[in-house]
Amino acid sequence: MSIASRDTILAALRYLISEPGSALKGVDPIIATNKIVAADRNKWSDLNSIISLKCGITKGKKFDAIKKVFSLPLPVQIPQPPPLPEMISIQRASRDEIFARLSYLSKYKIDEFEVDAEQASDIIFSESKGKWKSLNPISKLECGIDTAKIKTLKKVFSL
Numbered sequence: 001m002s003i004a005s006r007d008t009i010l011a012a013l014r015y016l017i018s019e020p021g022s023a024l025k026g027v028d029p030i031i032a033t034n035k036i037v038a039a040d041r042n043k044w045s046d047l048n049s050i051i052s053l054k055c056g057i058t059k060g061k062k063f064d065a066i067k068k069v070f071s072l073p074l075p076v077q078i079p080q081p082p083p084l085p086e087m088i089s090i091q092r093a094s095r096d097e098i099f100a101r102l103s104y105l106s107k108y109k110i111d112e113f114e115v116d117a118e119q120a121s122d123i124i125f126s127e128s129k130g131k132w133k134s135l136n137p138i139s140k141l142e143c144g145i146d147t148a149k150i151k152t153l154k155k156v157f158s159l
Contacts (some may be wrong), residue, residue: 001050001070002041009033012069023061032056044072081108090135090157095125101156111152115144132159 004012013029016022035055047067050057057066085101093101099121105113123143135157139147 001036001047001072002044003073004070006033006037009036016065016069023065024057027056027062047072081110084110085156087156087158089159090124090138091129091132091159093125093157095121098124105152105156110155111149113149113152115149120144134159 001009010029010033013024013027013032017024017027017029032053032055035053036050039049039053041049047063047070050066051059051063057063081104085104088097088101090098099117102115102117102120104110106115106117120143123141124138127137127141129137135150135153136147138145138153139150145153
């Protein structure tokens with residue numbers, strides 16, 4: 001149902017309505033199709049959402065008839081990322097340790113984090129960090145990490 005075209009939905013409804021003794025006899029296939037197509041079907045977790053469209057398909061026999069020809073794909077299971085890397089002091093971290101943590105955050109999009117890990121690692125590693133009192137100076141290094149991303153960095157870096 002989530003990927004069916006307008007023509008497919010209309011054809012399926014017309015087929016179901018034309019069956020002898022169809023529970024969908026009173027449903028207008030064009031109105032129902034228009035309401036189904038207008039709905040945000042990609043977000044449907046099940047076909048029960050069709051009932052709330054007020055398209056003539058209600059609970060019971062009408063809904064059961066729809067389930068004969070329509071289904072939704074099984075939700076794709078997004079694998080959980082591996083555990084966060086061990087927290088490390090950014091002042092004592094090697095370039096490879098910085099790179100590994102930035103790559104992890106970007107690869108798994110932790111808190112929507114995304115950065116060029118190679119470039120950011122080089123810039124952060126080469127910076128003098130001895131006087132830093134927080135991670136905030138990173139946002140001024142022009143390495144693709146702004147103040148909003150600092151919060152995410154605190155998951156893998158300390159001072």
